[in-house]
Amino acid sequence: xxxxYIIPFVNSVESVFETMLxxxxxxxxxxxxxxxxxAYDVSGIIGMSGDVxxxxxxxxxxTTAERVxxxxxxxxxxxxxxxxxDAIGELINMITGGAKAKxxxxxxxxxxxxxxxxxxxxxxxxxxxxxxxxxxxSDCGDFCVEISIRKQSGGAADAQASTDAxxxxxx
Amino acid sequence: MKVLLVDDSKTMRNIxxxxxTQLGYTDIEEACDGLDALSKVGAFQPDLLLVDWNMPNxxxxxxxxxxxxxxxxxxxxxxxxxAEKSRVVEAIxxxxxxxxxxxxTPDSLSQRIKETLDRTAAA
Numbered sequence: 001x002x003x004x005y006i007i008p009f010v011n012s013v014e015s016v017f018e019t020m021l022x023x024x025x026x027x028x029x030x031x032x033x034x035x036x037x038x039a040y041d042v043s044g045i046i047g048m049s050g051d052v053x054x055x056x057x058x059x060x061x062x063t064t065a066e067r068v069x070x071x072x073x074x075x076x077x078x079x080x081x082x083x084x085x086d087a088i089g090e091l092i093n094m095i096t097g098g099a100k101a102k103x104x105x106x107x108x109x110x111x112x113x114x115x116x117x118x119x120x121x122x123x124x125x126x127x128x129x130x131x132x133x134x135x136x137x138s139d140c141g142d143f144c145v146e147i148s149i150r151k152q153s154g155g156a157a158d159a160q161a162s163t164d165a166x167x168x169x170x171x
Numbered sequence: 172m173k174v175l176l177v178d179d180s181k182t183m184r185n186i187x188x189x190x191x192t193q194l195g196y197t198d199i200e201e202a203c204d205g206l207d208a209l210s211k212v213g214a215f216q217p218d219l220l221l222v223d224w225n226m227p228n229x230x231x232x233x234x235x236x237x238x239x240x241x242x243x244x245x246x247x248x249x250x251x252x253x254a255e256k257s258r259v260v261e262a263i264x265x266x267x268x269x270x271x272x273x274x275x276t277p278d279s280l281s282q283r284i285k286e287t288l289d290r291t292a293a294a
Contacts, residue, residue, distance in 0.1 A: 072182065093252055094273045166242065
């Protein structure tokens with residue numbers, strides 16, 4: 001995957017948490033997500049379409065998600081509360097919207113977010129698109145952003161090329 | 172001063188409501204999408220609207236166009252994650268008076284609200 005797609009997400013995560021929650025986030029080195037990586041309990045998922053297509057996932061352990069939502073909304077909301085998914089959805093909406101604005105010269109649309117709440121779930125993206133995991137640390141706990149996007153092409157060759165680029169292999 | 176908040180996120184509406192209340196504006200109506208907003212503007216007659224862009228059923232841009240087509244002149248602030256220049260231009264052409272990109276601080280939103288109302292009063 002083109003690294004120019006990753007940096008905007010790193011910047012956007014930092015910006016959203018700092019601006020809306022006054023919560024500094026330490027972003028770790030992005031890595032390829034592999035099967036067997038730890039699964040989380042709360043995920044906000046959003047789709048991208050247009051010149052760049054795929055999905056972006058914001059995932060937390062339950063306790064971290066509840067602390068984050070508490071800071072965001074200004075009230076204690078358990079993960080079972082009806083308004084809890086709305087807050088998670090708005091966070092991934094702002095993160096993805098902020099990132100896509102930096103995709104210079106690309107016309108990209110984002111979907112309305114979906115939210116999954118359930119212990120140890122795994123979100124599977126498209127098999128033909130590499131998933132990059134951005135680990136994040138905060139005073140509320142660790143969480144991550146998973147980015148599974150590529151330039152719109154529809155061609156299998158482009159998908160293979162993006163996989164090879166991410167894994168350092170030559171085509 | 173009657174304010175209509177149009178956003179599919181209840182969290183975001185609550186945040187905006189808190190900021191408006193601190194500014195002294197408490198006559199606030201809420202709508203969860205463009206269609207809901209269109210159904211409420213007739214009876215509520217807002218003096219200011221804060222409108223999100225990406226919403227289900229009817230997006231904010233479509234709402235703004237239909238609201239303006241009715242001849243309504245109340246100022247509209249678009250509050251959205253859509254930060255590209257082309258989107259801002261599109262919104263202004265549709266009839267939006269001011270633009271706030273999410274994420275925002277309470278101060279920045281307050282400033283835009285005051286600025287928008289001052290401009291409207293001066294016009």
